[in-house]
Amino acid sequence: MRVFQGGTDAVTRVLIEFGDKSGETWSTVGVSGNIIDASFQALVDAITYRLLKVGVAAQ
Secondary structure, eight states: OEEESOSTTOEEEEEEEEEOTTSOEEEEEEEESSHHHHHHHHHHHHHHHHHHHHTSTTO
């Protein structure tokens, strides 16, 4: 997590790194003024990426 421009107009950047049992890794970033929103964005992007990568979301 990194916070830019402290104070009431702070912007939070959340980086989440993921990995699977085969050893593949990937990371996603969420940016928002709200840490929960930034975390959620990063998590949704990671799940979407993985589903697209394995072909599940394309069906």
